[in-house]
Amino acid sequence: MADGQGAVGEVRIKPDRLHTFTMAICRADGSSEQEAKLVADHLVLANLFGHDSHGVGMMPHYIQNTGTGACVRNHHAKISRDNGAVIVIDGGAGYGQVVAKEAMDIGIERAKKNGVCVVGLTNAHHIGRIGHWGEQCARAGMVSTHWVNVHGHKSLVAPFGGAEARFTTNPYCTAVPRKGKEPIVLDFATSQVAAGKVRVANNKKIQMEPGLLIDAAGNASTDPGVLYNAPYGAILPFGLHKGGGLAVICDLLAGALTGGKTHSPRTIKEGTDIINNMLSIIIDPASMGGTEFFEDEVENFITWVKSAKPQPGVSEVLTPGEPERARRVDREKNGVPIDATTWQQLIDTARKVRLNDVDIPQMADA
Numbered sequence: 001m002a003d004g005q006g007a008v009g010e011v012r013i014k015p016d017r018l019h020t021f022t023m024a025i026c027r028a029d030g031s032s033e034q035e036a037k038l039v040a041d042h043l044v045l046a047n048l049f050g051h052d053s054h055g056v057g058m059m060p061h062y063i064q065n066t067g068t069g070a071c072v073r074n075h076h077a078k079i080s081r082d083n084g085a086v087i088v089i090d091g092g093a094g095y096g097q098v099v100a101k102e103a104m105d106i107g108i109e110r111a112k113k114n115g116v117c118v119v120g121l122t123n124a125h126h127i128g129r130i131g132h133w134g135e136q137c138a139r140a141g142m143v144s145t146h147w148v149n150v151h152g153h154k155s156l157v158a159p160f161g162g163a164e165a166r167f168t169t170n171p172y173c174t175a176v177p178r179k180g181k182e183p184i185v186l187d188f189a190t191s192q193v194a195a196g197k198v199r200v201a202n203n204k205k206i207q208m209e210p211g212l213l214i215d216a217a218g219n220a221s222t223d224p225g226v227l228y229n230a231p232y233g234a235i236l237p238f239g240l241h242k243g244g245g246l247a248v249i250c251d252l253l254a255g256a257l258t259g260g261k262t263h264s265p266r267t268i269k270e271g272t273d274i275i276n277n278m279l280s281i282i283i284d285p286a287s288m289g290g291t292e293f294f295e296d297e298v299e300n301f302i303t304w305v306k307s308a309k310p311q312p313g314v315s316e317v318l319t320p321g322e323p324e325r326a327r328r329v330d331r332e333k334n335g336v337p338i339d340a341t342t343w344q345q346l347i348d349t350a351r352k353v354r355l356n357d358v359d360i361p362q363m364a365d366a
């Protein structure tokens with residue numbers, strides 16, 4: 001049941017209830033208890049961190065894809081190529097929340113043994129917020145960097161200087177563990193915005209900021225509908241030629257190097273499939289400058305960085321990962337805001353998987 005009204009057209013749901021509801025939908029759709037828990041853990045944490053584009057709003061898409069077979073329930077990661085410190089893991093279109101976790105488990109174990117492990121995860125269904133995988137490695141004391149591409153659906157992001165989309169939002173992440181503290185987690189889409197944020201704006205029927213989107217003619221646009229109504233426009237890459245270049249590198253490393261395939265006419269489909277490939281490099285600090293040195297230098301440097309006088313209007317210099325944790329504190333306390341369209345889509349999805357009516361929260365109960 002919805003726990004309260006937020007802003008107009010929005011409900012606020014306590015995280016544990018959102019978790020129970022998400023898990024119940026996944027279970028009713030045929031996922032195992034463990035799979036449903038991993039999916040709900042991941043999506044609700046994305047909401048708590050403020051990345052609603054990668055939160056429970058993905059559930060209708062996931063259930064649509066389990067229905068078509070584009071996402072395979074109860075599937076596990078399989079090593080398809082094993083060179084010790086370099087491994088390729090086939091996701092088999094299984095739930096990304098399951099196969100990416102399993103791939104990181106294997107990569108962490110190998111990195112502890114060899115000092116480093118390069119993991120190519122191929123053909124995983126949507127692996128969600130990439131920071132989740134960096135955080136898993138950081139919890140094990142590992143530094144990790146992750147390069148991701150996306151295929152299986154239409155192109156969304158224009159290359160730098162292009163008026164037409166040629167790839168998708170290709171995320172990049174690096175996570176650095178800290179002794180006794182939360183890790184540094186830099187995690188972003190190489191597009192100006194994640195596609196899910198355009199979806200959320202489209203659901204909310206609000207315009208986006210200038211500088212993020214172009215229409216089908218390549219002109220600047222603030223209308224999220226350019227991604228949903230033909231003739232399609234595109235999202236711009238972030239950071240001009242530098243971000244545009246990073247987006248290209250993500251496709252080359254995650255798609256060409258791992259064997260998972262790039263986003264191109266060979267892999268583009270017109271449906272709702274969403275396949276991620278990820279190149280992860282997992283490094284044990286003990287194998288390089290030594291753990292003690294590393295931990296001390298990280299603290300030394302981060303303290304130095306954060307000591308910079310903030311610019312006018314900025315309260316504090318933050319390190320990557322801090323904004324997400326601040327949002328989590330707020331949302332744990334005040335509930336997760338879900339826009340009305342997304343909430344209705346979740347309820348419709350619950351009905352679709354024939355979740356018992358008494359387990360379906362109603363907006364009217366707010």
Ligand code: NAD
Pocket residue numbers: 051053054126127128129130131148149150169170171172173185186187188189190191192193194195197276317318319320321322323324
């Ligand atoms: P974003 O633009 O919000 O950037 C987030 C990053 O910037 C975080 O590391 C955050 O800590 C840091 N940051 C933000 N404000 C900061 C500040 N003031 N000081 C210091 N650091 C700051 O992220 P995004 O591009 O919208 O991506 C959202 C999520 O979408 C990410 O988790 C990404 O992995 C995910 N994503 C996934 C896919 C996929 O195919 N699976 C595709 C695209 C994006």
